[in-house]
Amino acid sequence: MIHVERFKDNPLITPADVKPLNEGFEVIGTFNAAVAQLPNETIMVLRVAERPLNSDPSKLLIPIYDVESQTTKVITKDNDATRFNTSDSRTIGPQQGGYDFDYLTSISYLRIARSQDGVHFTVDDQAFVYPHNDYETYGIEDARCTKIDGKYYLNFSAVSSRGICVELISTTDFTSYHEEAIIFNPDNKDVVLFPEKIHGRYYALNRPTVKSTGHNDVWISSSPDLHSFGDHHWLFSGSKDGWDNGRVGAGLPPIKTDAGWLEIYHAADKSSKYCMGAMLLDLDDPTKIIYRSKNPILSPDADYEQKGFFGEVVFGCGYTLKDDQLTMYYGVSDTSMAACRFSISELTDKLAKHEL
Amino acid sequence: MIHVERFKDNPLITPADVKPLNEGFEVIGTFNAAVAQLPNETIMVLRVAERPLNSDPSKLLIPIYDVESQTTKVITKDNDATRFNTSDSRTIGPQQGGYDFDYLTSISYLRIARSQDGVHFTVDDQAFVYPHNDYETYGIEDARCTKIDGKYYLNFSAVSSRGICVELISTTDFTSYHEEAIIFNPDNKDVVLFPEKIHGRYYALNRPTVKSTGHNDVWISSSPDLHSFGDHHWLFSGSKDGWDNGRVGAGLPPIKTDAGWLEIYHAADKSSKYCMGAMLLDLDDPTKIIYRSKNPILSPDADYEQKGFFGEVVFGCGYTLKDDQLTMYYGVSDTSMAACRFSISELTDKLAKHEL
Numbered sequence: 001m002i003h004v005e006r007f008k009d010n011p012l013i014t015p016a017d018v019k020p021l022n023e024g025f026e027v028i029g030t031f032n033a034a035v036a037q038l039p040n041e042t043i044m045v046l047r048v049a050e051r052p053l054n055s056d057p058s059k060l061l062i063p064i065y066d067v068e069s070q071t072t073k074v075i076t077k078d079n080d081a082t083r084f085n086t087s088d089s090r091t092i093g094p095q096q097g098g099y100d101f102d103y104l105t106s107i108s109y110l111r112i113a114r115s116q117d118g119v120h121f122t123v124d125d126q127a128f129v130y131p132h133n134d135y136e137t138y139g140i141e142d143a144r145c146t147k148i149d150g151k152y153y154l155n156f157s158a159v160s161s162r163g164i165c166v167e168l169i170s171t172t173d174f175t176s177y178h179e180e181a182i183i184f185n186p187d188n189k190d191v192v193l194f195p196e197k198i199h200g201r202y203y204a205l206n207r208p209t210v211k212s213t214g215h216n217d218v219w220i221s222s223s224p225d226l227h228s229f230g231d232h233h234w235l236f237s238g239s240k241d242g243w244d245n246g247r248v249g250a251g252l253p254p255i256k257t258d259a260g261w262l263e264i265y266h267a268a269d270k271s272s273k274y275c276m277g278a279m280l281l282d283l284d285d286p287t288k289i290i291y292r293s294k295n296p297i298l299s300p301d302a303d304y305e306q307k308g309f310f311g312e313v314v315f316g317c318g319y320t321l322k323d324d325q326l327t328m329y330y331g332v333s334d335t336s337m338a339a340c341r342f343s344i345s346e347l348t349d350k351l352a353k354h355e356l
Numbered sequence: 357m358i359h360v361e362r363f364k365d366n367p368l369i370t371p372a373d374v375k376p377l378n379e380g381f382e383v384i385g386t387f388n389a390a391v392a393q394l395p396n397e398t399i400m401v402l403r404v405a406e407r408p409l410n411s412d413p414s415k416l417l418i419p420i421y422d423v424e425s426q427t428t429k430v431i432t433k434d435n436d437a438t439r440f441n442t443s444d445s446r447t448i449g450p451q452q453g454g455y456d457f458d459y460l461t462s463i464s465y466l467r468i469a470r471s472q473d474g475v476h477f478t479v480d481d482q483a484f485v486y487p488h489n490d491y492e493t494y495g496i497e498d499a500r501c502t503k504i505d506g507k508y509y510l511n512f513s514a515v516s517s518r519g520i521c522v523e524l525i526s527t528t529d530f531t532s533y534h535e536e537a538i539i540f541n542p543d544n545k546d547v548v549l550f551p552e553k554i555h556g557r558y559y560a561l562n563r564p565t566v567k568s569t570g571h572n573d574v575w576i577s578s579s580p581d582l583h584s585f586g587d588h589h590w591l592f593s594g595s596k597d598g599w600d601n602g603r604v605g606a607g608l609p610p611i612k613t614d615a616g617w618l619e620i621y622h623a624a625d626k627s628s629k630y631c632m633g634a635m636l637l638d639l640d641d642p643t644k645i646i647y648r649s650k651n652p653i654l655s656p657d658a659d660y661e662q663k664g665f666f667g668e669v670v671f672g673c674g675y676t677l678k679d680d681q682l683t684m685y686y687g688v689s690d691t692s693m694a695a696c697r698f699s700i701s702e703l704t705d706k707l708a709k710h711e712l
Contacts, residue, residue: 098454100568134590138569162573162590163566185575185588186566188541210519210542211567212456213494217518219541221584228579228586232541234490234518 002350004298004342009119011304011336012329018048018111018123021130022072025050025063028106028309030123031331033113034145035318036152036174042320043174044113044121044329044337045128045143045154049309051106060084060092063107064138065131072107072131089310090334098211104159107131108139112174118320118327119339128177129169135160135182140167144317146193146253148202153180153226155204157189166191166206168226181227187211190218190249192263193226194286195256202226203286205235205250205263216247218265220287233287236279238267243296244277246270251316252328254281259348260290264297264328266315274313275299276330280351293356297347298340300332308333358706360654360698365475367660367692368685374404374467374479377486378428381406381419384462384665386479387687389469390501391674392508392530398676399530400469400477400685400693401484401499401510405462405665416440416448419463420494421487428463428487445666446690454567460515463487464495468530474676474683475695484533485525491516491538496523500673502549502609504558509536509582513545522547522562524582537583543567546574546605548619549582550642551612558582559642561591561606561619572603574621576643589643592635594623599652600633602626607672608684610637615704616646620653620684622671630669631655632686636707649712653703654696656688664689 015027029049036043052061052074062075079086084102085093091101110129113121131140138159145154154177155168163186171177184191187209194203201222206229209216217237221229238244244267254261260280268274275296282288300312316330326344329337350356371383385405392399408417408430418431435442440458441449447457466485469477487496494515501510510533511524519542527533540547543565550559557578562585565572573593577585594600600623610617616636624630631652638644656668672686682700685693706712 098456099566099570100454102569159568161570163564163570164568165588181586182588183586185544185562185564185577186570187543187564187568206541208519208542209567210455211565212515212520212543213458214455214517214519214542221541223584223586224580225584225586228577228581228584230537230539230579230581230584232521232538 001295002297002342002346002356004340006302007119007339007341010302010338011332012119012339013044013046013113013121013123013337015335020050021127022050022063024074025052029108029335031334031337032142032315032317033329033331033337034143034154035320035329036145036147037320038174040116042115042118044115044318045145046111046113046123046337047108047141047143047331048111048127049106049108049139049334060086062092062103062105064103065107065136067132067134067137070132104138106139108141110140110143110156128174129156135162135165135167137161142189142317144192144253146195148193148195148226153193155183155191155193158182163187164189164209183227183229190251192250192253194254194261198284198286200224204229205254207249216249218248218250235287236289236292243267243269243273243275243299246272251276252319254286255319255321255326255344256283257344257348259352261286262344262348262351264316264319267296272310272312273300274315276314276316276328278347278351278356280348291351291354293351295356297342297356298328298330302338304336304338305332308335310334357651358653358698358702358712360696362658363475363695363697366658366694367688368475368695369400369402369469369477369479370692376406377465377483378406378419380430381408385464385691387690387693388498388671388673389685389687389693390499390510391676391685392501392503393676394530396472398471398474400471400674401501402467402469402479402693403464403497403499403687404467404483405464405495405690407462416442418448418459418461420459421463421492423488423490423493426488460494462495464497466496466499466510466512484530485512491518491521491523493517498545498673500548500609502551504549504551504582509549511539511547511549514538519543520545520565539583539585546607548606548609550610550617554640554642556580560585561610563605572605574604574606591643592645592648599623599625599629599631599655602628607632608675610642611675611677611682611700612639613700613704615708617642618700618704618707620672620675623652628666628668629656630671632670632672632684634703634707634712636704647707647710649707651712653712654684654686658688658694660692660694661688664691666690
């Protein structure tokens with residue numbers, strides 16, 4: 001165990017703090033934010049999820065961005081239990097079939113929250129990145145931010161009827177952005193970029209979702225240009241039993257420490273309870289794991305971590321670091337943002353000694 | 357329709373022509389070969405599939421390459437219908453579960469066949485590439501060969517409990533080879549490399565298998581170094597009805613013609629009948645489709661194309677070209693190799709006129 005101090009102001013941002021951009025929609029999530037520490041400002045790039053208001057339970061309302069008309073439309077389907085499975089609040093799935101979902105129940109986009117003290121945030125009135133191309137028609141989700149050579153790179157999941165792929169954009173000012181590329185084709189998610197080149201190549205952790213056989217494991221891939229990734233290596237899988245037996249995925253962008261690259265990742269068990277774990281990767285060759293924690297460093301124990309749109313979830317995507325103090329910002333229950341702080345040296349020391 | 361002439365010697369190579377490399381195994385497939393035209397020799401890089409001989413129908417025999425002992429082992433499981441689905445002759449699947457298979461019934465590897473006349477082939481006594489790493493424990497399959505800057509690049513599917521990924525090797529002599537990289541992580545297959553750079557980047561068609569939502573569609577990706585691919589673009593999907601409503605995938609490596617990049621691809625309908633279709637891509641920007649055939653150019657009509665280990669399949673992976681005559685070598689029924697020839701100008705003319 002390490003000592004983790006949750007912010008007393010948690011949750012820091014909730015859906016009640018944010019007005020929907022779409023008329024006739026409600027904000028149901030402000031969560032899973034990428035984080036950047038600017039000289040005078042802490043930035044969260046929130047995932048905001050909006051859902052069409054629905055007073056008729058016999059109907060399913062499905063939000064989809066329409067590229068041609070450049071608007072978010074709502075498709076109506078009969079809530080037919082012989083056709084659709086609505087047991088997961090996030091998706092409208094098939095009753096039978098080897099895929100996960102036909103539609104999402106909400107549409108997500110990226111919106112910035114700004115803070116002077118890292119605790120009290122003000123959310124921008126407008127989106128930073130809203131779906132606008134054929135790869136994003138179901139929404140964009142779960143950004144991560146890595147500063148490389150003075151520029152902030154943000155990658156996020158783009159969801160559409162083409163599957164879930166990973167897009168990269170860059171910004172210097174968090175006002176405008178440049179579209180870089182689709183860096184992983186479907187199905188892939190939970191990509192984090194390393195902040196510097198290692199032996200001349202950029203690195204990224206990523207989490208392909210497999211259909212043929214096997215598990216949803218974390219891989220590590222490298223790139224000469226941040227647009228093209230390859231030389232893929234399998235990195236790790238969840239355990240057969242315990243807190244990480246459902247799925248794993250990278251969480252925070254890797255942090256360079258004397259003990260190795262510190263990666264704080266998420267894992268879910270088979271009942272979809274999400275915790276955060278930690279691992280150290282070799283500084284010189286990050287395809288090598290030095291040690292991976294046997295137990296979570298953060299579990300959904302607080303009330304706001306247990307209850308919400310999709311409960312029992314802590315899901316960290318970003319951090320700030322001041323001296324030895326790491327502040328992890330994390331989504332809770334697919335609903336709100338929270339934060340906690342802990343000593344990075346305590347964490348890396350205990351990982352290096354195999355005490356976690 | 358175009359005029360297609362099947363070779364009168366078809367099938368050119370059958371499992372009876374090839375001795376198994378593993379004791380206690382039988383060769384059940386010699387198919388889906390990559391092809392290279394050397395100055396004095398036509399090379400097929402066959403997929404050879406070997407299956408453990410099994411006289412006990414109450415048992416399932418599963419061949420797996422064991423990396424530690426560097427041997428192909430056979431695992432025995434009870435043929436338990438409550439646990440395993442064996443309705444697909446190629447796989448041992450789950451009775452329930454959102455993935456395709458637990459194991460394969462055979463192990464595939466790459467073995468070279470050589471010919472002076474392109475019709476009569478002699479198969480090497482040994483493997484060219486046999487599974488030997490953790491990504492290949494269930495076998496390696498369906499190579500494609502593209503000559504780039506004087507070197508032959510071969511990519512193939514590597515199957516293991518980590519999913520299906522795509523590896524690249526290179527050779528100059530088809531005797532030894534150099535391991536390049538894993539160029540696509542799971543699940544992906546049916547990768548074909550373009551034979552030259554376009555605006556400074558290498559290109560590849562590829563076919564991610566999606567689990568979240570959507571279909572198994574063909575994407576196009578580019579690379580600065582042949583190891584790392586990115587800037588992924590969705591290219592095309594099968595139709596809702598007809599011969600290509602099941603799945604699509606690239607077949608032959610793209611051929612540069614005056615009319616555009618000619619891609620001869622495969623498509624299956626929902627009953628898994630595999631045909632070959634053709635399309636033209638823009639020479640200057642291969643992410644743009646000029647025209648895709650509405651009908652197949654080759655269907656499994658001959659007896660050897662209809663009957664076999666997995667019937668009703670024509671599956672072309674390689675070709676030779678002499679003047680206007682294109683010879684397509686293709687696997688039939690996941691069992692044997694066949695070939696046919698046709699006029700490439702007739703094909704591209706009719707595609708350009710939207711007559712196919």
